[in-house]
Structure formats: structure tokens, C-alpha cells
Amino acid sequence: MFTAAGAQDRSLPYGLAVNLLSQTGQVYVNGYPAVTPIENAVSQRENFQFTEISTRKPFFGWMLPSGRKNTLQTAYRLLVASGRDFLLKDSADLWDSGKVEESCSVNIPYNGEPLEPGKVYFWKVKTWDHHGEESGFSELSAFKTSEILTDYATDRYPIRKQDEYPVKIDRMDEMRYFADFGKASFGRIRMNLYSDNGMDSVTIHLGEAEKNGGVNRSPGGSVRYSLYKIGLEKGWKTYVVTVRPDTRNTGPQAVRMPEYIGEVIPFRYCEIENYRHPVQEKDLIRETAFYPFNDLDSYFHSADTLLNRVWDISKYSIKATSFAGVYIDGDRERIPYEADALINQLSHYCVAGDYSMARYTHEYLIGRPTWPTEWIMQSVLMAWEDYMYTGNKLSLTYFYEDLKAKTLTALSDEKGFISTRTGKMTPEVLQSVHFNGQLRDIVDWPHTGILGLEKEEGGETDGFVFTDINTVVNAFHYRALTLMAQIAGVLGKTEDKMFYDERAVTLRQSFNKHLFDKKRGVYIDGIGTDHASLHANMFPLAFGLVPQNRIDGVLKFIRSRGMACSVYGAQFLLDGLYDGGDAGYGLQLLTSTGERSWYNMIRAGSTITMEAWDNKYKPNQDWNHAWGTAPANLIPRKLMGIEPLEPGFRKIRIKPQPGPLESAEIKHPTIRGDVSVSFTNNPGHSFRLEVNIPANTTADLYLPFYSGKQILHVNGQPVKHKREGNFSVIEDIGSGIWNVFVKLNE
Numbered sequence: 001m002f003t004a005a006g007a008q009d010r011s012l013p014y015g016l017a018v019n020l021l022s023q024t025g026q027v028y029v030n031g032y033p034a035v036t037p038i039e040n041a042v043s044q045r046e047n048f049q050f051t052e053i054s055t056r057k058p059f060f061g062w063m064l065p066s067g068r069k070n071t072l073q074t075a076y077r078l079l080v081a082s083g084r085d086f087l088l089k090d091s092a093d094l095w096d097s098g099k100v101e102e103s104c105s106v107n108i109p110y111n112g113e114p115l116e117p118g119k120v121y122f123w124k125v126k127t128w129d130h131h132g133e134e135s136g137f138s139e140l141s142a143f144k145t146s147e148i149l150t151d152y153a154t155d156r157y158p159i160r161k162q163d164e165y166p167v168k169i170d171r172m173d174e175m176r177y178f179a180d181f182g183k184a185s186f187g188r189i190r191m192n193l194y195s196d197n198g199m200d201s202v203t204i205h206l207g208e209a210e211k212n213g214g215v216n217r218s219p220g221g222s223v224r225y226s227l228y229k230i231g232l233e234k235g236w237k238t239y240v241v242t243v244r245p246d247t248r249n250t251g252p253q254a255v256r257m258p259e260y261i262g263e264v265i266p267f268r269y270c271e272i273e274n275y276r277h278p279v280q281e282k283d284l285i286r287e288t289a290f291y292p293f294n295d296l297d298s299y300f301h302s303a304d305t306l307l308n309r310v311w312d313i314s315k316y317s318i319k320a321t322s323f324a325g326v327y328i329d330g331d332r333e334r335i336p337y338e339a340d341a342l343i344n345q346l347s348h349y350c351v352a353g354d355y356s357m358a359r360y361t362h363e364y365l366i367g368r369p370t371w372p373t374e375w376i377m378q379s380v381l382m383a384w385e386d387y388m389y390t391g392n393k394l395s396l397t398y399f400y401e402d403l404k405a406k407t408l409t410a411l412s413d414e415k416g417f418i419s420t421r422t423g424k425m426t427p428e429v430l431q432s433v434h435f436n437g438q439l440r441d442i443v444d445w446p447h448t449g450i451l452g453l454e455k456e457e458g459g460e461t462d463g464f465v466f467t468d469i470n471t472v473v474n475a476f477h478y479r480a481l482t483l484m485a486q487i488a489g490v491l492g493k494t495e496d497k498m499f500y501d502e503r504a505v506t507l508r509q510s511f512n513k514h515l516f517d518k519k520r521g522v523y524i525d526g527i528g529t530d531h532a533s534l535h536a537n538m539f540p541l542a543f544g545l546v547p548q549n550r551i552d553g554v555l556k557f558i559r560s561r562g563m564a565c566s567v568y569g570a571q572f573l574l575d576g577l578y579d580g581g582d583a584g585y586g587l588q589l590l591t592s593t594g595e596r597s598w599y600n601m602i603r604a605g606s607t608i609t610m611e612a613w614d615n616k617y618k619p620n621q622d623w624n625h626a627w628g629t630a631p632a633n634l635i636p637r638k639l640m641g642i643e644p645l646e647p648g649f650r651k652i653r654i655k656p657q658p659g660p661l662e663s664a665e666i667k668h669p670t671i672r673g674d675v676s677v678s679f680t681n682n683p684g685h686s687f688r689l690e691v692n693i694p695a696n697t698t699a700d701l702y703l704p705f706y707s708g709k710q711i712l713h714v715n716g717q718p719v720k721h722k723r724e725g726n727f728s729v730i731e732d733i734g735s736g737i738w739n740v741f742v743k744l745n746e
Helices: 085-088 305-320 338-351 356-367 373-390 394-398 400-405 425-433 471-490 494-514 535-542 550-562 567-579 581-591 598-604 629-638
Strands: 014-018 027-029 033-034 046-052 054-056 059-063 073-081 120-131 141-150 161-164 168-173 176-195 201-207 225-231 236-242 265-273 284-290 299-302 643-644 652-655 663-668 675-682 686-693 698-704 711-714 723-726 727-733 735-744
Touching: 014 054, 014 120, 014 141, 033 073, 033 161, 046 394, 073 085, 085 120, 120 201, 120 643, 161 176, 176 201, 176 305, 265 284, 299 305, 299 400, 305 581, 338 356, 338 373, 338 567, 338 581, 338 629, 356 373, 356 394, 373 394, 373 400, 373 471, 394 400, 471 494, 471 535, 535 550, 535 643, 550 567, 567 581, 567 629, 629 643, 652 675, 652 686, 663 698, 686 698, 698 735, 711 727, 727 735
Parallel strands: 054 141, 652 698
Antiparallel strands: 014 059, 027 033, 027 046, 073 120, 120 141, 161 284, 168 176, 176 236, 176 265, 176 284, 201 225, 201 265, 299 663, 643 652, 663 675, 675 686, 686 735, 698 727, 711 735, 723 727
16 A cells, blocks of 8 residues: 555655745646746746745745654755756755754745845755664755745645546537536637538537536536537637636636636536537547646545545545635635635645645635624634644734634623624624624525525524524634634733633533533523524534533434535534544445435536535535535544644644444645555454554554453554543554554453
8 A cells, every 4th residue: 555655765855845835846838837947937938827936035845755664854954046056066055054953844934045036046955864864955946936025925836727638429410429528627628620611610518417418508506508609610720619707706706717727617518519520539628727736645445435436526626626726615606715715625635735725715715704703713713724734833923813803702791602693793893804794693504595495495504593692603613712722822922822711711611501401412502592403513512512421412412413414514513423433423424325415416417516415405506616525624534533633744643433434545645745544444343554654743543442451563563552532542653654453352
């Protein structure tokens, strides 16, 4: 399993990154990768695109080479120069850090001569480790500064294009062809067509859905279909079908496509009508747009073929919906929303080695928030995940005051509860969170009676009763308070940390006193109602509000409700289930074939996750919504159990919770290198775990606890471990490949 990854055997530092970007020297022309070196491209007359570094003092990072176990960096030497020639001689005219005694291999700030705008620079690095090994210098890496430099900004790659061809072309009759590209993507089509006389006119149908062997002309909802006519010139010609702008998704709130990419539309199928000549595979080219994405960054396979298909659609959806360079809510609106962005962020981290798009979207939404109360607070959640996955606190520092406001503490009462309905939502509060309008509680989406929902379809809130003191809103508030306290601690804001810690303690006490029904053992929807919904219980469980002695009762109630939430709500439902220790039910939901399941999206014919479980639950839904990609992060984070324990994956928790799943393997990218995990599971009897941990990190490994007489070996030798609930924990395992086995001594 692990030999394919290869990265751990490299002898030089690799994965060099500037401002979280690892492909800064790549040049693009109209979105396509170009072979022109960046230092030449800046002076040539072409429509080139560059990744531009816009900060005066960028930060650097790399991955540490290691052919030995337990490798930790002890020092580095970093060179930055204005030309390649300096570095080829192991010298630098801008910054030679010298040998710096430092264990950190990420987020190293530039400390050389001032960088100039619009210039190309080169750098490389070498490292020392605690085995006494000195690496050679890395390969050279290049970056270009932007025309205006600033103290803080989040840089991004250009949008990329890739040509794709049909996987199948069927001749429907003498004058019609039907092409299937295998999966939907955002792009446009380029065609090589022939005419004998220049008098022919062909009709092109593009769409996401198929019907009766052709493109579905009326797929319903926001599932895309479009028609174009082409007047052919005589002979062989290449035609680009430029996409007509949609008035809704190109409006003032929407994220617009850059001119070098052009307008795009999601489609899988192409039907050509009124064309008599043979059509070959290479005659139809889909120009697909996406944010740079390496399909090989991650991998997952298990003994459950349905789970594998759910992973595949979820992972692919992250790539396919990245076309705008910002996390958007789907093609219907192309507007960023915090709820979509949080799920997108976590999933993107788990399937691709990129952190820039998540950070950019998070910061975009700080100044352009949306209307739901809970989603305002999700900015704090996104800020914390950004820090934990990158280890970089610059964004926390820059937006600290904004994040404080987005806890919505200004709306709290003496018990710690917040409400948007008790007169505290003043213009000053709204201004502090940059929102122009009125905040409203959402719980889940959609609600009953809107968006064409029939009366028998009650929306996605499980009958939630909205009151002034809303359980879901205050669960989010608790999570925001606990994370804001940690953010304050990271930044050395001692008084603020005490304030948010105290607020969290007060709210937790009030929450469990006033919102928990002791007789039924469940949380109610709010003060003033006795209705208990799935949401009023899954959010407290996901956010750590449920005391240990109440978890079993809350889990029992949650299981009784099924998947009575949206695809968005499912993220928090599954988080809560795994954190509450019910991996069996978590796997059951991930692999369900019911109407409310990820498999139902596949069964409906979509190849990108949908906005809702089915059209009946959201009649205007689209077929390209990344907020449906929760399995892309739930499988790595919860089922396989890979999460950062310390910022920037300095320490990793590997805590598989397979339930009845017999075997699985995964490769998970991190800012310090790939983590690989595989297991073989004989529930209740034995569990074998193999991990490959990147250099300059350590990990805590969790395996099942069977009994005090169990046998637990690492690489064939007994090892010290401790019990933590139902787990056997081995602490502080270093880098390298480790085989761990535990079995019941029967």
C-alpha cells in the first residue's frame, strides 16, 4: 500500500510552498499549463496567467525527507535570490537564513531584503534532522510577486483548464450523435465539424441529465440543459460553443468567471443534431475549468463497494465545483455561503493538498456574510479549522476583531443564551458582522412551505419549532465561544480567553438546565416548546454539549429519527455520531440506499453531489452542490480517524472507527506530507492497523480495547499503551511505517 506514495523515501526537502501555494512557478495561458519558464513568460506578449504572491513578507514551507523512523527536523537553511544562478552556486543575494536551529518546516516568514512588485524570485531549502542527517538542497522553486504588495492577503492560483473527451459516442440515427463524457463538469465544448457546402446548420444540446438515450431537454429544477445552433463553414473547422451568461448566476452577488476562462456551464452529455458526417472521439473536446487539483493527492478504498462509490462522487465533487476559485453554493446562484463553505473546506483539506481556496472563501465571507444566524457563527468554525490544518495564524490575527463579533455574544442574556428575537439585534451589531439586513435563524434548509415544497413534504428541519431561545442557534454559539477562547489563547489575548471560556461555561450550564428534558432524555427545540427534533439533539452532540451520562439516551433518540435532515445537516449528524461513539450507525447512514442517502444521488444519475437528497425535498435543486460532499471529510476524519491534534498536523490523531467495516485504506494529504492508514477489522476479536506517518510529525494511535488481557503489538513487539474509553491508545508514535495489531486473548 505505502510504496506507491513514494514521498517518504525522498532524500531532499519537497513540496515547497509560498503562502500555502506549492505550484507558484507554473505559468498558464488561457487557463492551460504552459511550458514557458516563469522568468521568460513575464516579458513575453501572451495571455499568460501567474500565481502572484502579494505580501511583502511571504511565508515558506516544505516537507521533510526521511528514510528513517521517528524523524524530526532540527534546523534549516533557506536561500532566496533574484536569479537561478545564485542558487545554483548555493548562494543568495536577497536572503540566506544561515543554519537556523528550528523544528518547524511550515510558515517560515521571509526575513531578507525587501521584495519588489512584479518580480520573479527563486528559492530553495535544506534541512538537518535529529538523527544527525543533513539533506541536500531542494530543487529550485520560483514565485512572482504581484504589482501591488501588501502586509496581508490570501493568494490563489489561476483557474485551470483541461481538455476532456467523451468516454462514449453513440450514433442515434443518420443525423444524430449522443456523447457521454462520463462525469459532469463545468466548462464549454469545442468541436471539429465538417460541411460539404457551407450551408449546413447543426443543433447542439448540452445537459447534465439523460433521457431515452439523449440529452434530457426538460430535466426540472435547476438541473442544466442548453441548446446552441452552429452554422457550418465549408470544410473542416473547429468551433467553440461560447456559453450564454445566466442572468441569475452572473448577477452582482455572484462570483464571476475570469475572462481568460470564459463563461461555463455544467454538463455531462452532448447531443449533435442534423449532422451526417462521422464523429470521432477527438472531434468533441470539453474544456473543463477547475481550481488546480491533483487527483493523486488522496485515495480511499474499502471492502464496501457502495462506500467507495460515495467517496468517489464526494471527492470528484470538490474538484468539479472548484471552477470559480471560491466555494459557491452551486450553479443556480454561484454565491458563497458559510454553510456550504465549512463542509467544502473540510472536504477539500481531505482530498487535495490545498489550503488557499478555503482560506480565501472564509475571508471573503467575513465581509460578505449571509442571513442565517448560525452561519454567521460558522466563520469562527472555519477560522479554527484553517488554523488547525495549516498551523498558520496570520488570518486569525488579521480578522480577530471580526471573529469576536461573529460569535454574536452581543445578543446574549444573563444566562448566556443568544437570540435574534429579543430586541438585541441593533444596527451596531449588524454592522459589526458586516451584514446589511436582518439575521434569521435557519436550523436547516429548506423550510416547509417554500421553494415549491408540497405540504406533505415538511422541509428539512424535522418539524423544528422556532422559539426566541433556539437550541440549534445556541449550540452554534457554544461552539463559537469555545473556539474563540482557543483563538484568543493562540494569539496571547489572555483576558479575551478568560472571557470566552467563562461565557462558554455559563452557556453550557444554562443549556443543559433549560433545554434538556430529563424525563424523555432529549433536548427540546427551544424554551417555550416541548417538541424535540433531530436537530435539537445532533448539534449539541456534535459540539460537545452533551454530558457523558446523557450521550446514550441522545444517541437512541437520534437513531429513532433517521436521516431527518438535509445533506447540509448530515455533516453535523455524522460528526456527532462518530464523536458519540456510534460508528455502526454512522456507517449505516454513509452506505444507505434509501431515498435520503448519498447513493440516491448516484441512482438519480448525478455525478456531482446534489443540493438535496432528492428533487422532492428541494424542487429547485441543482446537481452540483459541494455542501453534499460531507463523506469526503467524514470518511477520512471520522471513519479512518485522521485529524490534527496540534496546529498544522504537528501532531496527528489516528482513530479509526470502522464499525462492522472489514477493511479500508486511505491516503490523506497534510501540510507536512501524506498520512496513509489501512486496517483489517474482525469486530470484537482483532484489529490490524498499518500507518505511514510523515516526517516532522508524531501521532497518537487508537485501536479497539477488548480487555485487560488483550495482546497489542507494534511491529511485532509489545508496546506500552493506555485505555481511553473503548480504545487502546499508543501515544507519540514518530514518523515512518508502523504495523499495529491488537487481539482478544481468548
